Amino acid sequence: MTTTVRRAGAFAAVGTLAFAVPVAAGLTSPAVATVAATAPFLVVAFFAMFAIGPDTPMFDIFARPGDYEDGRLYGLAAFALAAASLAFLAIQFGLPVWVFVATVVIVAYGNFGQRVAHRLHSDEVVATAGFVVTGFACGTAAAIIAARTGAGSVALPTALFLAGTGALVAALFRSVLFERDDPLVVLSVxxxxxxxxxxxxxxxxxxxxxxxxxxxVLGYIAYALDTASLPGMLTGVLLSLLTIVLGGYGWFAMLITFFGLGGLSTKYQYEAKQDRGIAEENEGARGSGNVLANSIVALVAVLLWAASPTHLAVEPTLFLYAFAGAVAAAMTDTFSSEFGGLYDNPRLITTFERVEPGTDGGVTWQGIVAGLVGAAIIAGIAAATLEVVGPTGAALIVGCGFVGMTVDSVLGATVEGTVVGNQGVNTLATLAAALTGVGAALATSLI
Structure with missing residues (x-):
């Protein structure tokens, strides 16, 4: 079998075919342009499935371990078909051609960078950094080159932002999926x-x-302190990037405060929490599922903020309070469980009967106070960094945090473990807080 570096280099060479699409896009006939854009990848897929036999040197270059079983280059064919699908979207449905080129290059060359980095250093973080850095650099260059060859225009900040986002998303997907899922990564990115x-x-x-x-930097610090797993770190970095660019520094200040203080609170008296059976798994390192469960509603709020009012006829400030409310809820839930779980005699929120520490839906007054402190921290940051948030807005955000904490406890006592899991409960709690923020902002005329 060939080395992983050599195979990754061969896939990168196939990805380079994407640079032919800008030329094809310049053809006057849409039908001819579509054929010209997709043909290189369709030819590769055909040869991968029917023309390159298992006894040929070319097969050995591209073959992944699973391909040897049936003697077909399924991985190469799927990658080429995914690229052809995006090329079709670029010609027929308006996907910017330079975005298409950057996407294919990010995945193909990022994989090559990852394999080279892994060959030099076996650490998983180093290898992933190789993917992100290589994908980001090559994706930025590919976007600019494609634009200059007739595929439209792109500003440098936009190329940098999209290449960075694409590299992080691709690295995240590859860390939680299988290598053979590269076609899914290409299409998703x-x-x-x-x-x-x-x-x-x-x-x-x-x-x-x-x-x-x-x-x-902050993502690596989180990983180095073991407050996040590798997928969790990538998720946090991605969310931070999107929040700064689409929202602003004030939005990021709220999010990073939750990531930082939330992670440290998980580590606080970790051994005591282990003794009580309430400690987070993986020594407190939060994975991508946990990070997304607490942040997905906030991320949607950022995207909707960016889409309004040009794409959505909605006042943007509503999405600011949705974001702040969701982050405040995530902070209150984390603080209330991580600090409140250290105290005895919790009571079930629905019946007030005494339960064992760590019981879903069990609360202590100390945990409630800790949660409100967490919400107040988020509200204070919002008021200090965003002019639109005054004293009334800050009080509203604290209220959102309390609503989220309460909903989380009620759901934990009633449906967690039977209808939804812990991450689902976290998402629903932050959603309730975000909707509370929107409703309260409308009711109090804060927009």
């Missing part, structure tokens, strides 16, 4: 970057560089 392009964030170069640098 391409569609996400298309969405972000349509939102037109319009951030300057300096802000994008700050977003990339700050997010990467």
């Amino acid at each position: 391409g569609l996400l970057l298309w969405l972000l392009f349509e939102l037109d964030p319009g951030a300057g170069t300096g802000r994008v560089f700050v977003a990339l640098g700050v997010s990467a």
